[in-house]
Amino acid sequence: MTERDPRADPLIAEQVIGRLTPPRDPGALGFLDERWLEIWHLVPPARLAPLLASVPEPELRALPGARFLRSLVLGDAAALPEPDDLLGAAAPRTLQERMRAAAVLARTRLSGRPAAALALADRLDAGVPAPLAGVADDFSPYQALQLGITALLANEPIRALGFLERARSARTEGRFGFVARDAQFKLALLHQLHGDPEQAAEHLSAGAALPRGASWTEEWIDQTAELAAALADQDAGRPGGLRDRPLAAYGELWPFALLVQVREGLLARDTEAVERALAVAEHAGLPGTDGDGVAASTIPLGHAQLHLSRGHVGRARRAMLRAPQELLDTQLVRARIAFIAGEHAQVAAEATQGMTREPGFFRHRVELAGLLAAIQLQQGEDAVARSLMLTALQARPAIPRTLYRFLPHELTSHARASWGDDARLAALIPADYSGPGHRPLTAPLGRAIDLSERERETLELLVAGYSRARIAERLFVSENTVKSHLRTLYRKIGARDRETAVLWAVTNTHAPSRGRD
Numbered sequence: 001m002t003e004r005d006p007r008a009d010p011l012i013a014e015q016v017i018g019r020l021t022p023p024r025d026p027g028a029l030g031f032l033d034e035r036w037l038e039i040w041h042l043v044p045p046a047r048l049a050p051l052l053a054s055v056p057e058p059e060l061r062a063l064p065g066a067r068f069l070r071s072l073v074l075g076d077a078a079a080l081p082e083p084d085d086l087l088g089a090a091a092p093r094t095l096q097e098r099m100r101a102a103a104v105l106a107r108t109r110l111s112g113r114p115a116a117a118l119a120l121a122d123r124l125d126a127g128v129p130a131p132l133a134g135v136a137d138d139f140s141p142y143q144a145l146q147l148g149i150t151a152l153l154a155n156e157p158i159r160a161l162g163f164l165e166r167a168r169s170a171r172t173e174g175r176f177g178f179v180a181r182d183a184q185f186k187l188a189l190l191h192q193l194h195g196d197p198e199q200a201a202e203h204l205s206a207g208a209a210l211p212r213g214a215s216w217t218e219e220w221i222d223q224t225a226e227l228a229a230a231l232a233d234q235d236a237g238r239p240g241g242l243r244d245r246p247l248a249a250y251g252e253l254w255p256f257a258l259l260v261q262v263r264e265g266l267l268a269r270d271t272e273a274v275e276r277a278l279a280v281a282e283h284a285g286l287p288g289t290d291g292d293g294v295a296a297s298t299i300p301l302g303h304a305q306l307h308l309s310r311g312h313v314g315r316a317r318r319a320m321l322r323a324p325q326e327l328l329d330t331q332l333v334r335a336r337i338a339f340i341a342g343e344h345a346q347v348a349a350e351a352t353q354g355m356t357r358e359p360g361f362f363r364h365r366v367e368l369a370g371l372l373a374a375i376q377l378q379q380g381e382d383a384v385a386r387s388l389m390l391t392a393l394q395a396r397p398a399i400p401r402t403l404y405r406f407l408p409h410e411l412t413s414h415a416r417a418s419w420g421d422d423a424r425l426a427a428l429i430p431a432d433y434s435g436p437g438h439r440p441l442t443a444p445l446g447r448a449i450d451l452s453e454r455e456r457e458t459l460e461l462l463v464a465g466y467s468r469a470r471i472a473e474r475l476f477v478s479e480n481t482v483k484s485h486l487r488t489l490y491r492k493i494g495a496r497d498r499e500t501a502v503l504w505a506v507t508n509t510h511a512p513s514r515g516r517d
Contacts, residue, residue, distance in 0.1 A: 013043045020051040029059060029066050036065035041178060041215040045073045072106060102143055105150070110252075112291025114153035115324070121147060141170030141179045148186060153252060153293045155327040157194055157361055164190065168203075181210040182221045188228040189256065195363030195403055197235050200228055223250055230260045234267065235400035247284055254286050255298035262302045263402055266309060274306045297323040301333050311502050313341050328357065332364055339371045339408065342465060347371050363403050366392045374408035382418065385411070390424055399427045409460065451492060458485045462498060463505045 016032070016039055019025040032039060039048075052070045060067040108117035148163030167183035184207030192200035204225060212218050227250070230242050241264060247254040258281050265274035281299050288295025303319035316337050323330045335350035351368035369392035373385035389411075393399070404412070407428075415428035451459070454475070461471045468486070472479040486501075495501035 013047070016043050017047060017051065020048075020055075022054070024055075029055065029063055032066040032069060033063040034065065036069040040069055040072060041213070041217050044216045048073045068102065102146065106146065109146075109150050109153065110287075112288030112293070112295060114150045114288075114291070114293040115156075115326075116292055117150050118147075118154045118156060118159070121150070141167050144170065145179050145183050145186075148183065149252070152186060152190060153255075153288075153295065155294050155297070155329055157190060157328070160190055161187070178213050178215055178217065178221065181207050181212070182217075182224070184210065185221055185224040185228060189224055189231075189253075192228045192231040192235070193256070193259075193363070194361040195366065195400055196361075197232055197400060200232060204228055204232075220251055220253075224253060227253060227256045227260065231256075231263075231402075234260070234263055235402050237401055247281055247286055252287065252295070254281075255288075255294040258298050258302065262305065266305060267402065267405060269309075271306060271309055274302065274309075278302045278306065292324050294327070294329070297327050297330055301329060304333050304337070308336065308340060313337060328354065328364065331357075332367060335368060335371055336406065339374065344375050347375060362396070363400070366399060366403060367406055368392075370407040370411050374410040377410050377414050382414075385414070386419065386422070386425070389415075389428065393425065393427050396427050398430065401430075404430065410464065413460070451489070455485055455489045455492070458482065459489055459501065459505055462486070463502050 016028075019028040019031060025031075048069075052073050055070070060070060105117045105121055108114075108120060144163050145167035148160050148167055151157075151160035151163055164183045164187045168180055168187060170179060184203045188200045188203035188207065190200075191197070191203065207225060226242065232238075233241070242257060242260055247257050250257045258277065261277040262274050265271065265277065278299060281302075286295065289299065290296065300319050300321075300323035304316040304323075307313075307316035307319060316333075320330065320334060320337065323333075331350055331354050335347050335354065338344075338346035338350060351372050354368045355365055366389075369388045373388040376382075376385040376388065412428060415425060419425045420429055457475060458471060461474055466474065468479050468482045472482045475482070490496070490501060493501065493504050495504055
């Protein structure tokens with residue numbers, strides 16, 4: 001980590017506190033108005049709050065910077081215009097108007113409604129002027145950063161990318177260097193979430209090379225880097241993880257910390273760990289769980305994936321009812337559920353819409369294309385399936401293991417059997433880690449299960465929801481032969497019936513279950 005920026009003045013906190021402490025310095029409010037942005041980032045809100053609360057609101061009416069600072073620190077709704085009051089006005093262009101609008105957007109986002117804040121920004125035309133590099137005031141890159149964070153929390157990755165790139169490239173120096181540093185780490189998190197670890201690594205490196213300032217927010221910025229690095233470790237199969245701290249310590253970014261925990265449990269097939277993490281999150285009183293962004297979706301989606309890993313499609317669907325339905329991640333999990341339930345038309349609708357909506361993000365594109373390709377393979381359309389994956393992969397030599405983990409077993413097993421001669425599809429046939437169809441079948445306590453190739457094929461088709469008659473047809477054997485294979489299979493894995501065999505397979509392999517509940 002680089003050293004603190006020597007141009008940052010850590011003594012400004014004491015200067016501000018001294019000037020605001022009664023009897024208040026006559027020029028204190030003007031000082032707040034002029035230097036509100038650096039004061040916000042250098043003086044901890046807990047120290048500012050009681051002093052700003054003692055300032056009568058009328059004294060701030062002509063001081064937009066001081067008023068915005070007070071609204072951030074106190075969440076003072078009375079001091080701010082309501083969104084509907086702003087909508088009839090002209091688009092905010094002056095610095096004062098933009099601060100006024102930004103205060104409303106900040107309040108909306110901090111109340112757990114980032115999607116509403118982003119929509120309000122559109123309606124107010126409160127975007128960032130371009131070209132950003134030529135803007136003289138410090139508010140523009142700061143506003144770009146905040147809109148980027150808002151879009152990230154609203155699960156709008158394309159928009160988050162645009163705003164954060166603007167903030168990253170802005171000319172911010174000295175005390176305002178945190179804007180570029182925070183933007184770099186937020187971009188690293190964004191790219192890691194959406195399946196581009198190479199880009200994420202570049203932004204992590206660039207952010208680490210920037211100087212740390214004296215702001216109390218630097219710890220929060222470092223936590224963004226920690227989250228991106230933890231996700232990168234998971235994707236690369238490296239030991240890592242997050243420091244032992246409560247989710248609330250991550251502030252608005254707690255959903256991504258929970259995502260790390262849920263993924264870790266699913267990758268390790270430790271469903272009890274996932275269940276514990278979700279239970280802790282549900283009872284922690286975390287912000288935004290009743291809102292409209294990722295904070296409202298992460299816990300329900302975690303439950304849905306937990307149920308799917310146990311073969312419970314109906315329970316997964318019920319869990320999904322609690323998530324905001326319009327979010328991209330919600331749509332992705334809905335498509336997974338529809339695929340496991342054999343609802344091909346629903347998969348096609350969700351996948352087509354999802355790939356059109358966010359075509360530039362690798363993880364969503366590949367997983368949705370993988371669902372469509374698996375359906376084509378079930379229908380005997382090898383060429384169509386191959387074309388779908390070629391388009392989605394775009395000749396990438398590898399994909400993150402957390403993405404590979406969720407690709408359909410039908411697809412990955414077919415790729416190994418039939419596409420091994422196509423270097424453009426090499427990402428579907430990784431040699432360096434286990435995934436669907438790669439992990440050997442093992443007993444719950446680690447005892448190796450010696451299944452014949454035909455018994456393995458029978459189990460895979462059983463998990464895929466095939467009846468005995470369809471299994472017989474697929475394997476070109478009689479139904480009585482299938483019954484014989486099943487009896488031997490049940491005995492070897494200790495299963496009583498189809499349901500317990502499927503549950504055993506889902507728990508001990510990565511093959512998905514099509515069980516209804």
